[in-house]
Amino acid sequence: MQFTVDLQKNLRAGDRTFQLQARFASASQRVVVYGASGAGKSQMMKAVAGLMTPDSGRIELAGRCLFDSAAGVNLPPQQRKVAYLFQDYALFPHLNVRQNIGFGLLHGWRNPLARADHAAIRHWLDAFELTPVADQYPHQLSGGQRQRVALARALAPQPQALLLDEPFAALDPALRERMRAELDTVQRRLAIPMLMITHDPEDVRAFGDHVLRMEHGSIFSEEENAA
């Protein structure tokens, strides 16, 4: 199995409660979970990434246990070896493109400028055609360039899985199509397991080898297509 997720979490905000009961297993490398706003998709992703601790359950990625409440396992996010791409890309505004990509690789560096020309950074700059804008800052980039920087930064530390939260939501339609094609190529080239949450049917069509539907905190299986 590439993904085994079975988690429970009771979320409370004031007198409102939300019960997350996400359960699925997939042998596919491209799993898409879709559902309306508020269905619980982001909370599930946070649990997989280690940014939210479920009340109980078990999470495995490619046979590696990340969380198991019964066994007392709860790996911290940095040990999970997953890349989490947020909707808004969350690039560091005060770091240029080269430094943003290098951040994950050179975690804890004291002087970003001195160490930023690492061979791996050059590789990713090249792979995503970002070399011409390597010294520019996020606010000086187009939406597509920002998305490519975020993807390069996520992939640079060679994660074992890619988690994507509405990765194209902020892009205009033409760019969205291009970036979908780009992600499609990159995922196939690296053969990296990918879990995407979205409410866009086009994402489901493009990446849903295994499609799951989420409603009111629970997951329903839809279909598993040949890769």
Ligand SMILES: Nc1ncnc2c1ncn2[C@@H]1O[C@H](COP(=O)(O)OP(=O)(O)OP(=O)(O)O)[C@@H](O)[C@H]1O
């Ligand atoms: N920290 C929290 N405490 C309590 N409830 C929360 C918390 N975070 C989210 N929720 C609730 O959990 C539910 C699921 O939220 P979540 O962000 O996972 O939905 P989503 O499916 O990702 O929606 P969207 O597509 O809009 O991002 C919502 O009802 C939300 O109000």
